[in-house]
Amino acid sequence: MIRCDLLIVGAGPAGLFATYYAGMRGLDVVLVDSLAHLGGQVAALYPEKLIYDIAGMPAVKGRDLISGLVEQARSAQPQIMLGEECATIDDQSDGSVVVTTSTGTEIGCGAVLITGGIGRFTPRPLPAVDAYTGDGIHRVVAPAEEYVGEDVVVVGGGDSAVDWANMLVDSANTVTLVHRRARFTAHESSVDELRTSGCRIITDAEILEITGAPSVRRVLVKAADQDGIETVPASIVIPALGHIASLGPLLDWGLTIKGRQIEVGTDMATGRSRVYAAGDITDYPGKVRLMVVGFGEAATAVNNIAVVLRPDEDLFPGHSSELPRMLATESRG
Ligand SMILES: Cc1cc2nc3c(=O)[nH]c(=O)nc-3n(C[C@H](O)[C@H](O)[C@H](O)COP(=O)(O)OP(=O)(O)OC[C@H]3O[C@@H](n4cnc5c(N)ncnc54)[C@H](O)[C@@H]3O)c2cc1C
Incomplete structure (x- = not known):
């Protein structure tokens, strides 16, 4: 004891x-x-x-x-x-x-x-993230400098997701935000900033799978208004769905x-x-x-x-x- x-x-x-x-x-x-x-x-x-x-x-x-x-x-x-x-x-x-x-x-x-x-x-579960066993999933976000040159996919539509996307858009190579609904729950001003930030926004969409080994290479996204499945290049995925x-x-x-x-x-x-x-x-x-x-x-x-x-x-x-x-x-x- x-x-x-x-x-x-x-x-x-x-x-x-x-x-x-x-x-x-x-x-x-x-x-x-x-x-x-x-x-x-x-x-x-x-x-x-x-x-x-x-x-x-x-x-x-x-x-x-x-x-x-x-x-x-x-x-x-x-x-x-x-x-x-x-x-x-x-x-x-x-x-x-x-x-x-x-x-x-x-x-x-x-x-x-x-x-x-x-x-x-504990982080809210997201089946595609939970099923992926490789590296490149950031549940706790690192300083912005560590995202220089990275292709980042942020998942979620609340304050955390939108804030991370806004924060990383200047340092990362690309930032894509995937949100399963059309409307965001984040502060309106942050969403406005996001819309003009250069971040790609995919709404009404879900992440089906994350692939790549030993680290994330791409994310498969299905948007409600599209027939097919889109492959989004990614080196880092940030699930920001709350806790x-x-x-x-x-x-x-x-x-x-x-x-x-x-x-x-x-x-x-x-x-x-x-x-x-x-x-x-x-x-x-x-x-x-x-x-x-x-x-x-x-x-x-x-x-x-x-x-x-x-x-x-x-x-x-x-x-x-x-x-x-x-x-x-x-x-x-
Ligand atoms: C986005 C955001 C922004 C914020 N901004 C501010 C701000 O500007 N100013 C401000 O004052 N506050 C702010 N807050 C609130 C602030 O973070 C909290 O008031 C503060 O973290 C509370 O500290 P705490 O130590 O009481 O609890 P916590 O930070 O919640 O830490 C509690 C810890 O206890 C652990 N724990 C719980 N149960 C058990 C158990 N049975 N066994 C072992 N471990 C256990 C948990 O894992 C956790 O790590 C903000 C909060 C958020 C979410």
Whole structure:
């Protein structure tokens, strides 16, 4: 069994900041995420977008925000487990908790902080993409420079699909957007931009097959208004059909859940002993679902957890500016 002071469930912005903060308070952390990468929604859904409402950063790219949060979190020397879902929770007689992951790993901890956001999220299925086993399918989009000279096919008609197509049209060799309906659900202004961008738009159409080995070479498209099947040259396919989100096993943890959120008090306690929550997943009167709010909640949760685990400590951690640099990390070796 892995042992730690604090298990953090979810490595999005709130979980990453909570990890750093727990290190600052001298807690040993295990950080688990069901995705294969750190950064939650920001890394998975909009790494290239600029974010304008992070305190002290007039504008920051999603990718850069996550890289700063990861660097900060790593200073707490957490044990990071990716591609594993926290599945079940059991109280122990000494007040501690054991959480078991989807692969059967047991994590014994003094407390759990759930920073699970919108829950585990998986890309909406697209049979032709799911059936293709070669390289060249980008579910998380890379920086625009990496698409120079590529023939890109973007699939979808929502904000993500249209934004990616607009973003890549200047760097890629060609960009083709395939959407199964005639109307787009993306913002009207983005669709207008797309229509004049030089991107080829095929609507009322579906992707039948992706071919090529070891990497994508072409996409077979059937448009409703055409008899035949069109072969579109492609080196990269970006399926941007959105995600399906679910709290999954967290629903069975005995928490008070309203819709997709966990009710918490002002100390971020869930009502279940030793289980706290922060970030998008929490709910209370007046809740605003933004990252800056999640960062504050993470700090509140960790400070309250620190006192539960070490009752002789103060709730107020002191000012970080007055602490020796990463005091907590240094003292743990
Ligand atoms: C397109 C877009 C643009 C946005 N722009 C902004 C913006 O400009 N400013 C802003 O403040 N916010 C913005 N947001 C919202 C912002 O991304 C979220 O508020 C933020 O990501 C929430 O962070 P979080 O850490 O609470 O959760 P998330 O980022 O959702 O991370 C939660 C993590 O928990 C994991 N997880 C869930 N359940 C489990 C489990 N049982 N076991 C293991 N892991 C689990 C998930 O895999 C996920 O990685 C935007 C969102 C989108 C989609």
